[in-house]
Amino acid sequence: MYLTRFRVNTGRTDARRLLEAPHRLHGAVNMSFPDLPSRDGSGPRVLWRVDRNSTAETLLYVVSPNRPDLTHLVEQAGWPAADGLGWTTFDYDGFLTGLAEGSTWAFRLTANPVHNIRHEDHKEGERTQRVAHKTPYHQLRWLLDRQEKSGFEIVAKPPERRLLDHGDEHELVVRDQRPLQFNRPPAKDRRQDVRFTRVTYDGRLRVTDPDVLRRTLTHGLGKAKAYGCGLMTLAPLTRADG
Numbered sequence: 279m280y281l282t283r284f285r286v287n288t289g290r291t292d293a294r295r296l297l298e299a300p301h302r303l304h305g306a307v308n309m310s311f312p313d314l315p316s317r318d319g320s321g322p323r324v325l326w327r328v329d330r331n332s333t334a335e336t337l338l339y340v341v342s343p344n345r346p347d348l349t350h351l352v353e354q355a356g357w358p359a360a361d362g363l364g365w366t367t368f369d370y371d372g373f374l375t376g377l378a379e380g381s382t383w384a385f386r387l388t389a390n391p392v393h394n395i396r397h398e399d400h401k402e403g404e405r406t407q408r409v410a411h412k413t414p415y416h417q418l419r420w421l422l423d424r425q426e427k428s429g430f431e432i433v434a435k436p437p438e439r440r441l442l443d444h445g446d447e448h449e450l451v452v453r454d455q456r457p458l459q460f461n462r463p464p465a466k467d468r469r470q471d472v473r474f475t476r477v478t479y480d481g482r483l484r485v486t487d488p489d490v491l492r493r494t495l496t497h498g499l500g501k502a503k504a505y506g507c508g509l510m511t512l513a514p515l516t517r518a519d520g
Contacts, residue, residue, distance in 0.1 A: 279322060279370035279496055280345050281511070284338040286328070286355050293355035297328060297336070300505035301462050301472070306354070307338075310346035322496035325509040327388045330454075341370065341496060341509055374495065377488040382433060383512040387479045390502035391420035408501075410457070410475035415445055417452045417477050420500075425483070428499060429491030433482040450481035458505070474502045482515065 286293050296303045307326045308314055317323055325341045340346055345367055348356075352364035393416075394406040411417045425431050433449040440446045459473045485491055498508030 279374060280340075280342050280367050281370040281373075282340040282342070282346055282348070282365055282367040284340070284348055284351060284356065284365040286336040286338055287357055288333075288336050290355055296355055299460060300458060301460060303328070303338075303506065304504050306351055307340055307346075309350055310340070310348050311342065311344055313344070315343045319497075323498065323503065325496075325498045325503060327386075327506055327509040327511075329386070339509060339511060341511075343496075374492045377485055377491060379485055379488055382482060382484045382515060384515050385479075385481055385483050385510055385512050387421070387499060387510040388476060388507055389421070389479065389500040390474050390476060390505075390507040391417045392474075392501055393420070412455075412475065414452050414455075417455070418445070418448075418450060421450070421452075421479055422448065424499065426486070427490070428494040429485065429487040429489070430483040430494075431486050433484055448481065450479060452477050452479050454478045472505070474505065474507075476502070476505075476507055483512075 286297065288294060288297070296306060303326070307324060311324065315321060315323055322341075322343045324343075327339045329337045329339065331337065338351075346365075348363075348365045352358050356364040358364070391411040392408050393411060394408050396406045411420050422432060435447060435449050455475060455477045457473070457475045459471050461468070461470075462472050465471070495510055495512070499510055500508050502508070
């Protein structure tokens with residue numbers, strides 16, 4: 279497995295177009311691989327995420343079974359005249375293998391928190407409707423409900439650091455909620471537009487099952503993985519985190 283970081287040149291028109299159109303960026307990421315891995319769920323898949331850390335720093339992260347070639351992205355959305363490749367790829371296997379039960383990490387996840395509902399007028403056997411969680415409370419609950427099956431637990435916040443009596447028990451924040459809607463060719467009817475809500479989680483977690491967490495980090499978490507959701511990355515805790 280490989281983890282790749284690409285810095286986007288947001289001063290370029292083509293870069294801004296890619297950032298505003300998840301299906302186009304999905305296609306650009308896929309073009310980085312001569313042979314895409316199967317998406318039948320039998321193995322790791324290509325995952326990506328955009329982190330807008332500041333006006334001057336927008337980063338594209340890609341996790342993939344094969345080493346990518348992002349030359350075309352440099353030409354389209356990077357700094358083609360600058361020295362170096364324009365992206366950095368790390369061997370991810372060593373990091374994944376080293377994950378140990380009980381270790382704690384800072385994490386970031388961009389995801390599509392949804393749930394299924396059934397209207398009163400739904401007939402027996404009719405499919406339920408998938409809808410987005412829209413409030414921070416339910417978006418937090420969505421991740422907390424999945425932590426055990428994903429190989430980790432969110433670290434509890436000490437009582438003296440909690441700002442609320444309820445809903446502030448964990449080292450977890452949700453931010454940057456963004457509803458997205460776009461047309462994916464060849465569909466022409468707006469009723470066929472792709473619609474989903476994307477949010478970003480920052481927090482601290484403790485590894486409970488390294489094998490399961492490795493699968494979460496390489497297979498993704500939740501829906502809309504093709505559109506920049508599902509990629510969780512870990513980082514060592516700093517003294518300020520502690």
